[in-house]
Amino acid sequence: MIIRPRRLRRTSTIRRMVRETIIRVEDLILPIFVKHGKGEREPIPSMMGHYRLSVHELVEEAEEVWSLGIPAIILFGLPRVKDALGSEAYARDGIVQKAVAAVKERVPELVVLTDVCLCQYTDHGHCGVIEDGHIDNDATLDILSRVAISHAEAGADFVSPSDMMDGRVRAIRGALERDGFKDTGIMSYAVKYASSFYGPFREAADSKPQFGDRKSYQMDPANAREAIKEALLDIEEGADIIMVKPALPYLDIIHQVRACIHIPVAAYNVSGEYAMVKATDQRGWIDGGEVMMEMLLSIKRAGADLILTYFAKDAAKILNTNER
Numbered sequence: 001m002i003i004r005p006r007r008l009r010r011t012s013t014i015r016r017m018v019r020e021t022i023i024r025v026e027d028l029i030l031p032i033f034v035k036h037g038k039g040e041r042e043p044i045p046s047m048m049g050h051y052r053l054s055v056h057e058l059v060e061e062a063e064e065v066w067s068l069g070i071p072a073i074i075l076f077g078l079p080r081v082k083d084a085l086g087s088e089a090y091a092r093d094g095i096v097q098k099a100v101a102a103v104k105e106r107v108p109e110l111v112v113l114t115d116v117c118l119c120q121y122t123d124h125g126h127c128g129v130i131e132d133g134h135i136d137n138d139a140t141l142d143i144l145s146r147v148a149i150s151h152a153e154a155g156a157d158f159v160s161p162s163d164m165m166d167g168r169v170r171a172i173r174g175a176l177e178r179d180g181f182k183d184t185g186i187m188s189y190a191v192k193y194a195s196s197f198y199g200p201f202r203e204a205a206d207s208k209p210q211f212g213d214r215k216s217y218q219m220d221p222a223n224a225r226e227a228i229k230e231a232l233l234d235i236e237e238g239a240d241i242i243m244v245k246p247a248l249p250y251l252d253i254i255h256q257v258r259a260c261i262h263i264p265v266a267a268y269n270v271s272g273e274y275a276m277v278k279a280t281d282q283r284g285w286i287d288g289g290e291v292m293m294e295m296l297l298s299i300k301r302a303g304a305d306l307i308l309t310y311f312a313k314d315a316a317k318i319l320n321t322n323e324r
């Protein structure tokens with residue numbers, strides 16, 4: 001007897017019936033950059049189709065995102081001024097705080113997540129406070145908690161610490177509970193590697209470290225067991241969703257984390273992964289749309305429940321036409 005696996009690939013209907021992995025619009029979270037000013041829609045050269053938006057433009061974008069069926073956005077702020085402590089990060093009238101309030105007023109059902117970090121806000125570009133040339137982990141926790149509280153006050157549904165300081169999830173959860181934000185969730189960048197795939201983001205957010213690198217806080221790309229340790233630790237500290245970042249070079253990590261934990265796993269399909277597809281598509285070397293869907297599928301198949309991706313709108317448009 002010959003076994004003929006091709007029988008299950010014969011027609012598009014049969015293929016649909018036996019398909020194992022499905023991407024849903026509900027799986028997608030769109031990252032957006034927001035800045036001060038009026039009428040701003042400043043293109044980000046390395047991230048085609050993405051802009052630094054002022055608040056009014058952001059609200060319009062949020063309406064479009066919601067109408068496409070995308071359930072959530074994550075906001076990254078560009079402050080007016082940077083200083084040693086990153087004080088705009090926790091200012092009441094900071095850019096993210098204003099943006100969250102404006103979006104929640106106009107599109108209340110859209111889930112708004114906020115990136116909680118200091119690198120865009122500090123003059124040295126590091127994700128923590130600097131003491132004698134070193135990152136002071138524990139001094140940073142107080143500031144991160146203030147940032148998280150200010151985002152919760154503005155109406156954020158989830159805060160998302162991306163700094164990789166030890167103990168930040170516990171500190172932030174404690175502060176949220178203490179101040180009455182018991183319904184504000186935490187999606188923690190639990191497994192965040194020191195990756196070169198963040199290049200376009202750092203240009204977009206103007207967040208390059210002014211000296212050294214992030215290797216003393218972000219994870220070594222060689223380590224997989226440590227990913228499980230970080231994920232379990234953040235769950236113990238109170239995270240609601242665990243994120244792995246980047247996605248494509250770390251599909252094995254997504255898979256392993258998924259197998260070990262029992263809360264949702266998100267994967268961040270980062271700026272460099274996006275830029276590579278857009279740039280090669282523009283040269284006509286690949287079909288960007290097809291490659292995008294194949295990438296997102298691989299992230300889902302690896303085990304991610306949710307995908308943060310700059311492709312969210314492009315993908316939603318394809319998913320919303322019933323063509324498969």
Ligand code: PBG
Binds near residue numbers: 127197198202214269
């Ligand atoms: C802030 C932060 C970064 C990203 C998300 N949050 C940059 C970094 O850690 O240097 C990268 C996202 C992307 O590349 O799309 N710490």
